[in-house]
Amino acid sequence: MNEPLLEVNNLQKFFPVSGNGIFSRDRGTNKAVNGLTFSLKAGETLGLVGESGCGKSTAGRTILKLYEPTGGTIKFEGEDITDYSHSKMKPLRTKMQMIFQDPQSSLNPRQSVGAIIGASFEVHKINPKEGVKKAVQDLLERVGLNAEHYDRYPHEFSGGQRQRIGIARAIALKPRFIVCDEPVSALDVSIQAQVVNLLTDIRDEYAMSYLFIAHDLSVVQHISDRVGVMYLGKMMEIAPTSSIYATPHHPYTKALLSAVPIPDPKLERKREQIVLSGDLPSPMNPPTGCVFSTRCWKAQAKCFEVEPILQKVGQAEVACHFPE
Numbered sequence: 618m619n620e621p622l623l624e625v626n627n628l629q630k631f632f633p634v635s636g637n638g639i640f641s642r643d644r645g646t647n648k649a650v651n652g653l654t655f656s657l658k659a660g661e662t663l664g665l666v667g668e669s670g671c672g673k674s675t676a677g678r679t680i681l682k683l684y685e686p687t688g689g690t691i692k693f694e695g696e697d698i699t700d701y702s703h704s705k706m707k708p709l710r711t712k713m714q715m716i717f718q719d720p721q722s723s724l725n726p727r728q729s730v731g732a733i734i735g736a737s738f739e740v741h742k743i744n745p746k747e748g749v750k751k752a753v754q755d756l757l758e759r760v761g762l763n764a765e766h767y768d769r770y771p772h773e774f775s776g777g778q779r780q781r782i783g784i785a786r787a788i789a790l791k792p793r794f795i796v797c798d799e800p801v802s803a804l805d806v807s808i809q810a811q812v813v814n815l816l817t818d819i820r821d822e823y824a825m826s827y828l829f830i831a832h833d834l835s836v837v838q839h840i841s842d843r844v845g846v847m848y849l850g851k852m853m854e855i856a857p858t859s860s861i862y863a864t865p866h867h868p869y870t871k872a873l874l875s876a877v878p879i880p881d882p883k884l885e886r887k888r889e890q891i892v893l894s895g896d897l898p899s900p901m902n903p904p905t906g907c908v909f910s911t912r913c914w915k916a917q918a919k920c921f922e923v924e925p926i927l928q929k930v931g932q933a934e935v936a937c938h939f940p941e
Contacts, residue, residue, distance in 0.1 A: 620695050621656035622826050623680070623794060628653040629688035630672075630679045634901060645901045649675040651850035653689070654927065659793065662820060662827040664841030664858070666834055666873065668897060672850040673830045674718070677796040680828065681713055682706050693794070711741055714787040718799040720779035724771040730757070730782055731767040737789040756785040760815060777808035781815070788819055797829045801836060813840055834877050838862060846870045849908040850900055856933030866930045866940040869909050907938065915939050 630650040650672045657663050665673050678684045680691055682701065690699045698709065717723035724733055734753045738745065745752035754764035760781040771779055780800060787795055797816065801809040817840055820827055831837050837844055838858060845855040846869060854867040865871045872891040893912045898904055904911050910920040919938050927934040 621692075622659045622661075622694060623657040623828075624692040625656070625676075625680060625689070626654050626692075627689040628676065628679060628686055628691065630675050630684055631687040648850050648900050648903060650679060651900075651903065653847070653850070653852055655845055655852060655855055657794070657826050657828065659826055660820070660824045661843070662829055662841045663855075664837035664844040665828060665830045665847060666832060666837055666844060667847035667853075668873075669832060670897065670900070671847045672900070673832075673847055674798050676847070677715070677798050677828055677830050681715055681796055683715075707741075711743075711790045712793045713796075714790070714792040714794070715796045715798060716780075716783050716787045716800045719803050720776060720783050721771070721803075723783055724779060726771055729768050729770055730774075733771075733782065734786045734789055737786060741790065743790065752789075753785075756789055757782075759788075759819075760785045761811075775808075776804050777812060780804060780812055784812075784815065784819070788823065788825075791823055792825065794826045794828075797827050799831055800829075802831065802833065809836065816840060834862075834873060846873065849898060849903050851908055852927065852936060853909065854933055854935045854937075855927070856931075860932040864931065864941075866933050866935045867909075867937050868913050868915050868941065871941060907936070 628650055629652060632647040632649060634644045634647050653676055655663065665676065667673055675684065679686050682698065686699055690697055692698070693709065693713065698706070731750065731753050734756055735749045738749050738752065750767065754767055757764055757766055762778060762781055771782065774782065800816065801812050804812060813836060816827070819825065829837060829840055841858050843855060844858050844861045846853045846867065848869050854861065854865070854870045861870065862874065865874055872893050875889065875891040895912045898908070898911055906921045906923055907925050910916045913920065917939065923938070925936045925938050927936050930940045
């Protein structure tokens, strides 16, 4: 059996929260990611979904070691990279890349498109056979832009075109793994499908693996082989895409999917939308037991005391004492 490309086990990332005054002490710890476990095979796309503030983007950045993990382990190609220093991570940057959420702020406005994409070759001292300029122009054409755009600057492009530049930069060195951090959420709906289709084509062409972070469940459904559902820094459910959308097992997954519109007015009127009571608890002070217990309509005494672990239910793995 093939070894997973990426293995994340009990990953934690905590941030100290400071007080407002000069002499104030730390107010506590934001447990942004608190015990995340999953694996990813070569060529596979795992969609990571959940409410804003659940720790999806922090998880992506911690896996790439843009943030240092507080606890847990990260294995890439069978190698434990959890404690790798910045210099030790540098050779791995050719294999692990990121596409950022906001294409405007992730591109240097003072650099031309050619310099932005070409920086990957320069930093890693890679000299393409046909030269850097030709390699960059080929990348521009691969993502649906013109080779003549080489000397233009980011402000001369639309949001969708800027995201294509970000994609070209990420795939320049043909990495094996890319974290796509909400790559289409800042784009117009009419452009989103084009960018998702482009990402799908590139993944299939280069046999890349994606961790596709999003809050739009319909976008995730189109690109993902499996979907993981996060809530308050923890994985609630992880399952193949077809299974999770047809038969969600975790109450939180069920509530999330009930909010996705169905493009059939008759079905839309008939179905029940689950409205969660209460507010999202603070990641500085998460509930004991199951983190979803304070908003769950199925919660019983056990849920408030004992934290559930991921267990097999059908095709899914579910962290729930009383799965659907």
